[in-house]
Amino acid sequence: xxxxxxxxxxxxxxxxxxxxxxxxxxxxxxxxxxxxxxxxxxxxxxxxxxxxxxxxxxxxxxxxxxxxxxxxxxxxxxxxxxxxxxxxxxxxxxxxxxxxxxxxxxxxxxxxxxxxxxxxxxxxxxxxxxxxxxxxxxxxxxxxxxxxxxxxxxxxxxxxxxxxxxxxxxxxxxxxxxxxxxxxxxxxxxxxxxxxxxxxxxxxxxxxxxxxxxxxxxxxxxxxxxxxxxxxxxxxxxxxxxxxxxxxxxxxxxxxxxxxxxxxxxx
Amino acid sequence: xxxxxxxxxxxxxxxxxxxxxxxxxxxxxxxxxxxxxxxxxxxxxxxxxxxxxxxxxxxxxxxxxxxxxxxxxxxxxxxxxxxxxxxxxxxxxxxxxxxxxxxxxxxxxxxxxxxxxxxxxxxxxxxxxxxxxxxxxxxxxxxxxxxxxxxxxxxxxxxxxxxxxxxxxxxxxxxxxxxxxxxxxxxxxxxxxxxxxxxxxxxxxxxxxxxxxxxxxxxxxxxxxxxxxxxxxxxxxxxxxxxxxxxxxxxxxxxxxxxxxxxxxxxxxxxxxxxxxxxxxxxxxxxxxxxxxxxxxxxxxxxxxxxxxxxxxxxxxxxxxxxxxxxxxxxx
Amino acid sequence: xxxxxxxxxxxxxxxxxxxxxxxxxxxxxxxxxxxxxxxxxxxxxxxxxxxxxxxxxxxxxxxxxxxxxxxxxxxxxxxxxxxxxxxxxxxxxxxxxxxxxxxxxxxxxxxxxxxxxxxxxxxxxxxxxxxxxxxxxxxxxxxxxxxxxxxxxxxxxxxxxxxxxxxxxxxxxxxxxxxxxxxxxxxxxxxxxxxxxxxxxxxxxxxxxxxxxxxxxxxxxxxxxxxxxxxxxxxxxxxxxxxxxxxxxxxxxx
Numbered sequence: 001x002x003x004x005x006x007x008x009x010x011x012x013x014x015x016x017x018x019x020x021x022x023x024x025x026x027x028x029x030x031x032x033x034x035x036x037x038x039x040x041x042x043x044x045x046x047x048x049x050x051x052x053x054x055x056x057x058x059x060x061x062x063x064x065x066x067x068x069x070x071x072x073x074x075x076x077x078x079x080x081x082x083x084x085x086x087x088x089x090x091x092x093x094x095x096x097x098x099x100x101x102x103x104x105x106x107x108x109x110x111x112x113x114x115x116x117x118x119x120x121x122x123x124x125x126x127x128x129x130x131x132x133x134x135x136x137x138x139x140x141x142x143x144x145x146x147x148x149x150x151x152x153x154x155x156x157x158x159x160x161x162x163x164x165x166x167x168x169x170x171x172x173x174x175x176x177x178x179x180x181x182x183x184x185x186x187x188x189x190x191x192x193x194x195x196x197x198x199x200x201x202x203x204x205x206x207x208x209x210x211x212x213x214x215x216x217x218x219x220x221x222x223x224x225x226x227x228x229x230x231x232x233x234x235x236x237x238x239x240x241x242x243x244x245x246x247x248x249x250x251x252x253x254x255x256x257x258x259x260x261x262x263x264x265x266x267x
Numbered sequence: 268x269x270x271x272x273x274x275x276x277x278x279x280x281x282x283x284x285x286x287x288x289x290x291x292x293x294x295x296x297x298x299x300x301x302x303x304x305x306x307x308x309x310x311x312x313x314x315x316x317x318x319x320x321x322x323x324x325x326x327x328x329x330x331x332x333x334x335x336x337x338x339x340x341x342x343x344x345x346x347x348x349x350x351x352x353x354x355x356x357x358x359x360x361x362x363x364x365x366x367x368x369x370x371x372x373x374x375x376x377x378x379x380x381x382x383x384x385x386x387x388x389x390x391x392x393x394x395x396x397x398x399x400x401x402x403x404x405x406x407x408x409x410x411x412x413x414x415x416x417x418x419x420x421x422x423x424x425x426x427x428x429x430x431x432x433x434x435x436x437x438x439x440x441x442x443x444x445x446x447x448x449x450x451x452x453x454x455x456x457x458x459x460x461x462x463x464x465x466x467x468x469x470x471x472x473x474x475x476x477x478x479x480x481x482x483x484x485x486x487x488x489x490x491x492x493x494x495x496x497x498x499x500x501x502x503x504x505x506x507x508x509x510x511x512x513x514x515x516x517x518x519x520x521x522x523x524x525x526x527x528x529x530x531x532x533x534x535x536x537x538x539x540x541x542x543x544x545x546x547x548x549x550x551x552x553x554x555x556x557x558x559x560x561x562x563x564x565x566x567x568x569x570x571x572x573x574x575x576x577x578x579x580x581x582x583x584x585x586x587x588x589x590x591x592x593x594x595x596x597x598x599x
Numbered sequence: 600x601x602x603x604x605x606x607x608x609x610x611x612x613x614x615x616x617x618x619x620x621x622x623x624x625x626x627x628x629x630x631x632x633x634x635x636x637x638x639x640x641x642x643x644x645x646x647x648x649x650x651x652x653x654x655x656x657x658x659x660x661x662x663x664x665x666x667x668x669x670x671x672x673x674x675x676x677x678x679x680x681x682x683x684x685x686x687x688x689x690x691x692x693x694x695x696x697x698x699x700x701x702x703x704x705x706x707x708x709x710x711x712x713x714x715x716x717x718x719x720x721x722x723x724x725x726x727x728x729x730x731x732x733x734x735x736x737x738x739x740x741x742x743x744x745x746x747x748x749x750x751x752x753x754x755x756x757x758x759x760x761x762x763x764x765x766x767x768x769x770x771x772x773x774x775x776x777x778x779x780x781x782x783x784x785x786x787x788x789x790x791x792x793x794x795x796x797x798x799x800x801x802x803x804x805x806x807x808x809x810x811x812x813x814x815x816x817x818x819x820x821x822x823x824x825x826x827x828x829x830x831x832x833x834x835x836x837x838x839x840x841x842x843x844x845x846x847x848x849x850x851x852x853x
Contacts, residue, residue, distance in 0.1 A: 003322050004319070004322050004323075007322065007366065010365065010366060011365060014365060015734060019732070036371060037371060037372070040272055040370070040371060040372040041277045041280075041372065043272075044272060044273070044275060044276055044277050044280070044372060045276060045277050048434065048435055055578075055580075055581065056580070058581050058584075059580070059581070059584055062581055062584045062585060062588070063584055063588055066585060066588035066589060066592070067588055067591070067592065078366075078367035079367065080367075081269065081366060081367055081368040081369075082269060082271035082273075082367065082368065082369070082370070085269070085270075085271060085274070086271050086273055086274065089274060089430060089435070089436045089438060089443075090436070092436055092437055092438035092442075093436060093437045093438075095437075096437035096438065096439070097437040112437060115435070115437070119273055119274075119435055119436075120273075122272070122273035123271055123272070123273035126271065126272035126273055126370050126371075126372065127272075127367050127370075129371075130272075130363070130364065130367060130370065130371055131367070133364075133371075134364050134365065139364075139694065140694055140695070140698070142364065152291075152292075152295040154295050154298055154299065154307065154353060155291065155295060155353055155356060155357070157307055157311070158307060158310045158311050158314065158353055158354060158357050159356075159357040159360060159361070160311070160693075160694065161307070161308060161310070161311020161312065161314070161315075161692065162310075162311050162314035162315050162318065162354070162357045162358060162361060163315075163361060163694060164311065164315075164692055164693065164694050164735065164736075165311060165312050165314075165315035165316075166315045166318055166319070166361065167736040168315065168688055168736055169312075169315040169316050169318065169319035169320075170318075170319045170322070172319065173319040173320060173322060173323055176323075177323055177324075187326060188324065188326050188331065188332075188333060189323075189324035189325050189326030189327075189333035190323065190324065190325045190326060191326055191328075192325075192326070192328050192464075195325050195461055195464035195465065196464035196465050196467055196468035197468055198323075199320050199323065199336065199461075199464075199465045199468075200464075200465045200468030200469050200472065201468075202316065202319075202320060203313075203316060203320070203341075203345075203465060203469055204469065204472055204473065206312050206313060206315075206316040207309065207312075207313070207345075207476070209312055209686075209688070209689050210305075210308045210309040210311070210312035210313065211305070211308075211309075212684060212686060212689035212690070213308040213311075213312060213689050213690075213692050214304070214305040214307075214308040214309070215651075215653050215684075216682070216684055216689060216690040216692065217308060217692060218304075218653075218677075219651055219653070219677055219681070219682050220677070220681075220702055220703040220706055220750065220751075220754060221674070221677065221678070221703055221706030221707045221754075222304070222702075222706055223706060224304060224307065225706075226693070226702075227701075227702070227705040227706075227711070227714075229711050229715075257580060258579075258580055261579055261580050262575045262579070308692065311692075
């Protein structure tokens with residue numbers, strides 16, 4: 001199953017990106033998480049047809065991607081998992097909403113087209129913003145930020161453990177399905193008689209492993225807590241990062257910057 | 268089934284975040300009360316297992332297509348609903364951060380649509396009552412299929428509601444629901460059967476491993492009884508659903524609404540002054556002749572000048588960024 | 600002579616009818632390296648797991664560092680006693696090497712700075728300083744084994760005991776040699792359960808042979824590993840390095 005191999009590659013490439021140690025990588029993760037959330041809230045709060053307002057929000061991903069050496073292609077490639085849903089829902093808009101509102105030459109742009117375009121823009125921005133966050137912040141740092149936000153310890157610990165064992169399990173699933181397909185050429189998936197045993201065996205092994213993990217934790221003094229540490233740029237720089245972006249984004253949300261810029265050149 | 272960020276407005280996303288956080292808070296409390304420290308590594312490892320196992324394709328006989336495991340049901344059957352719910356949150360967070368499946372803003376929705384229904388509705392309303400008189404293969408099959416179908420229907424309907432209340436689609440409610448529900452009925456059936464097959468295997472190999480709800484009755488002395496918590500959660504869900512519908516139907520969007528409250532108008536005055544300045548400058552610098560473009564004010568906010576301005580500003584951003592980078596490289 | 604571990608008439612059974620360990624008595628001095636060998640299922644792992652406290656309900660008397668092995672002493676004993684699991688992946692549960700190595704000290708209440716120092720020291724001891732920031736799942740099998748040992752060293756430093764369950768399993772020759780080097784440099788006591796007799800020969804002066812729940816031999820490793828008959832009676836074979844010469848190879852001056 002190619003999907004599993006791809007997933008492992010994706011994890012590797014994200015980790016490599018986040019561990020590069022660029023300035024963006026060393027900003028306090030809490031600042032980055034909050035700015036990302038703030039950005040998403042502002043973007044999604046735009047009216048369904050307000051494309052020129054939305055375009056202003058492009059400044060955030062554009063600036064960070066260029067200065068942080070983050071690939072636009074990679075970022076937009078990640079839109080795939082949600083693209084189908086967004087397109088299906090978006091595609092309905094031009095069909096159901098045909099009120100004309102803009103004419104370019106002989107071509108009439110309907111309000112439905114605008115709302116579909118706005119939806120796609122929002123999807124693109126959301127995916128880019130999340131990618132910028134995860135390409136500059138390791139999972140451990142995100143957990144550190146979550147703890148600072150008072151997300152319960154159990155939840156963060158479980159999250160870290162899932163992440164720790166994710167690649168291991170993906171590789172195991174990959175091996176199992178490869179071994180299966182080697183002995184059953186031409187089959188597209190696991191046949192019915194093997195459904196239970198194949199995944200069930202893997203599940204039992206996982207439970208056994210969980211027990212050993214627990215034992216090794218108790219031997220080293222586990223008391224329900226993982227300790228997270230981080231070394232980042234001086235605090236004031238992180239605060240500046242957060243406040244600056246927070247302010248600029250709010251400004252872009254409230255003032256139609258592009259509208260104004262456009263009017264400078266066009267009556 | 269994953270909601271994307273683009274499909275929700277902040278008001279809906281926020282409400283669902285609050286609802287999911289409340290459920291998570293209850294679960295954390297429950298898991299703490301049970302005081303089974305060995306559960307924590309089990310949750311982590313099982314979470315990773317479910318994540319990986321969901322990527323395995325199971326061939327559906329006679330169709331040529333394939334289906335997947337239902338994570339919520341599986342985790343509930345092995346870990347119990349509370350721990351299962353927390354594990355699902357971890358899985359969904361990794362899916363949205365690492366694989367862009369779902370989104371950070373829509374995470375609250377996704378937790379609710381998939382983890383909440385899958386673990387709590389499936390676990391308490393279907394799995395536990397059926398397993399009360401002992402586990403058998405038949406009951407596992409029945410509970411698993413029923414739970415998957417019902418919880419997926421609930422989840423799919425929530426997706427429809429959340430999208431609808433966000434007002435981002437022109438798709439009529441009935442059409443949207445009419446498409447979503449039958450699709451997820453089929454998916455639910457398939458996932459239910461696959462999950463049942465796995466659980467039956469586990470049951471035969473290690474009969475004592477599956478959750479039956481017995482542990483839950485033992486910890487009833489805890490501060491929050493199970494029944495009470497369920498009642499609270501259901502009431503919270505109902506209240507939130509009501510609030511969302513009111514909020515979303517009467518107000519186009521939350522931020523606009525709060526702006527109107529604070530500034531008195533939807534447009535801030537600063538914007539108005541800025542328009543004036545721009546109009547003064549524009550007379551001298553108009554480079555684009557007015558040909559072929561016509562513009563109707565009804566298109567909320569979008570105008571040709573806006574689009575052109577957008578292209579210019581983004582272009583400027585790119586140029587400045589690259590210039591800065593170029594100079595920085597030259598220095599070092 | 601100092602005694603670090605004292606075991607008197609240890610008996611243990613999983614099922615009431617059959618004792619896996621049936622009357623084991625021995626002492627281990629600080630800094631001593633002891634090999635524990637025996638056929639599969641003879642109770643090597645059970646023995647080690649009892650010492651960690653992971654298996655409770657034993658009969659007899661066990662004292663580690665002067666403290667009786669019982670629940671109320673687990674905390675103090677486990678600070679001095681580390682267990683290297685056969686499957687390193689179950690043991691290394693944090694995401695990066697440095698985090699995992701610092702886990703023990705942090706759990707025992709050391710400050711972040713101290714834990715970091717201890718981790719650095721332990722990584723140096725195990726020759727894997729370069730891997731500090733690496734994700735665990737990106738390590739090779741040999742590196743994982745060393746990281747697991749580092750995690751224990753960071754907690755007990757030089758004055759404890761390390762129990763290892765099949766430490767050399769699935770290591771290639773180079774990694775195996777490196778592991779032998781690391782183990783030889785450790786100053787604390789070591790108990791190594793293995794049926795890799797060459798490995799035991801290279802790391803331990805003293806070896807205990809378990810058979811039928813009892814100690815069949817306790818003494819000098821070289822002498823035991825030359826006794827073909829005793830080994831074969833217990834499901835073991837002469838170490839490869841002895842087979843052709845029939846005597847102890849001349850790696851050590853006799």
